[in-house]
Amino acid sequence: MSTLSERQKLVLALVIRDYIDTAQPVGSNHLVEHYNLDISSATVRNELVTLTEKGYLRQPHTSAGRVPTEDGYRYFVRQLMGHTELPDNTKRTIAHQFYQVGHDVDRWMRLAASVLAHQSQAAALVTAPRAEQLRFKHLELISTHGRQVLMVLVLGGGEVRQQMLALAEPVSQERLSAAAIQLNANFQGMDLGSIATYSGQMDALEQDIIKLITEDLHHPGDILGGEVYRDGISQVLAEPEFAEVDVARKALRILEERSLLEDLLSRTVLTASVGGVQVLIGGEGTWEELRDCSMVLARYGAPGLVTGTVGVLGPIRMAYGRSISTVRFVAGLLSDLVVDLHAE
Template sequence: MTELTERQKRILMLVVREYIETAQPVGSKRLVERYRLDVSPATVRNELAALTEMGYLTQPHTSAGRVPTEDGYRYFVGQLVNQVELPSEVQHTITHQFFQARHDIEEWMHLAASVLAHQSRAVSLVTAPHAEKARYKHLELISTQGRQVLMVLVLAGGEVLQQILTLAEPVSQERLSRVAEQLNRLCAGRSADEIATLSSRTDALENDVLTVLLRDMRAADERVSGEVYIDGLTNVLSEPEFTASGEARRALRLIEERSLLQDLLARTVMKSNVGGLQILIGGEGTWEELHQCSMILARYGVPGLVTGTLGVLGPMRMSYTRTIPTVRFVAYLLSDLIQETLAGGQA
C-alpha cells in the first residue's frame, strides 16, 4: 500500500468527519464548500478516486458521494487516537459526579455507564471490577428455615457472592455462626487452591460448607468479568442505520445474550492492558453481529488484582473524537477510585 500524500490525508480525514456528522455520502463539491479547500472540486474528485482505489472509501452507487470503508475509519481513528483530549470542563463535571458517588461502588458502575452513554451517544458497557484470583475475606451463614441456609461470602476486592445451601438436617443459628467463625479464622486471605490443600476437616457441616464455598470461589475464578452494566440503549435506536432493518436487533441480541457478550469482552479484552484502548471497527471480521458497529474498550482497575472492562458500542459512524477520550478518562478515573479503596489493603 502506497503512502498517502498530505492532501490525501487531509481529504480522507475530512470525508470521514463529514460522514460521521451527516450520515450522508459526501461529494467533492460539498467538501470544498464546507471546508474552504483552496482547490477545485475536480481536484478533490481526483483525490477521492485515488482514495477509493486504495480502499479507504467506497461509493454506495456509481454516482453518489463517498463513504468511508472500515479501513477508512481505521485510518481516521489511528490519526486521532493519541491526539484528542476531553475538554477540561467536561473532565471536571465527570470527576465531580464520581466524587458525589464516592460511597457506593455500585453507583460508580451506573455512573460510568451513564457518562459513557451520554458522551458518546451510543450504548455503553461497564463490567463490575472482578478479581483475577478470588481471595476469601469473610463468610456469613444465615439460618432461614429448617434446612435452608443463606451463605454470604465476601471476597477481597469487595465482591459478594450469595448462595443458598440446603443442609442434610436442620442446624441452629448458633452452630452456623460457630462454623462460619471457624472457617473465617482458617481461610481469611486465602485463594481457593490454598484453602483446598489445608482441608481434612472432620466436622461434616463444615465440610459441606467448605465444598460449596470452594466451588463458588472457583466459579468466580473462571468468570472473566463481573456484572455488566448497560446504558444508552435508546441512543442507538435513533441512528438512521439502525432503524427498521435487522441491524439493531442483531446488535441488541448480542447484548442481551449475556454469554455472547461475556465471550466478546473476554476475547477482546484479554489482549489489552489497563490504560490502553482497544478499538474494534466493524467487528474486525470475527463478529457477525457487529457488522455495522464499532467498539471502543478499555480495561480499568489494578492489574493483577481487580480489573474490569468498560467501553462503548455504537454504529461504525459514531463520534470517535468524543468517545475515545471519554472512554480513556472514565477508565482512568475508575482505576483511581479502585486503587484508593478496594485494592489498598493488598497493594
C-alpha cells in the same frame, strides 16, 4: 503503496469527519467550499480517485459523493485522528458525580453507563468489577429455618457473595457461629483457590462449607461478573443506520445476550492491557453480529486483582474521537475507584 501524501491524508480526514457529522456522502465541491481548500474540486477529485483505489473510500453509486470504508475508518483512527481528551471541565464534572455517590459500586456502574452513553452518543456497556484474585476476608453463617443456612462470604475489596446451603441435619446457630469463627481464623486473607487444597483438621460441617465456597463461588472463567449495565440504547437507535430494523436488532442482540457478550469480551478486551482502548470497526471480519456496528472497549481496574469492562456500541459511522476519549476517561476513573476500594 499504502503511504499517503499529506494532502491525501487531509482529504481523507475531511471526508471522514464530514461524513461522521452528516451521514451524507461527501463530494468534491462540498469539500472545497466548506473547508477553504485552495485547490480546485478537480484536484480533489483526483485525490478521491486514488483514495478510492487504495480502499479507504467508496461510492454508494456512480454519482454520489464518497463514503469511508471500514479500512478508511481504521486508518483514520490509527493515523489521522490524533490523541483526543475530554475537556478538563467535563472531566471534573464527571469525577465529581462519581465521588458524590459514595462507595456504592452499583451506583458507580449505573453512573458510568449513563456518562458513557451521554458523552459518546452511543449505547453504553459496563460490567461490574470482578475480583481476579478472590481473597477470603470474612465468613458468616446464619441459620434461617430448619436445615437451611445462609452463607455470607465477604471477599477482598468488599465484594459480598451469598448462598443458601441445605445441611444434612439441623444445626444450632451457636454451632454455626463456632464454625465460622474457626474458618475465619484459618482462612483469613487466603486465596479461594488455595482453600480447596487446605489439608488441616476439619469436621463434616466445616468441610461442607469449604466445598460450597470453592465449588459454587469460584468461577475463574466467568468474565461478566454478576451484572451488566447498559444505557443509551433507545438513544442510539436514532442514528440513521438503525432505521433498518434488522440492523438495529443485530446490534441489540450483542448488548442483550450474555453468551454473545461473553464471547466477544473474552476474545478482545481480555487480551489487552488495562489502559489500552480497543476499537472494533465493523466486526473486523470475525463478528457476524456486529457487521454493521463499531465498539470501543477498555478494561478497568488492576490486572490480577480486580477488573471489569467498559465500552460503547454505535454505528460504524461513530464519533470515534468522542467515544475513545470518553471510554478511556471513564475506565481510568473506575480504575481509581475500584483499586481504592481494594487497597487495604
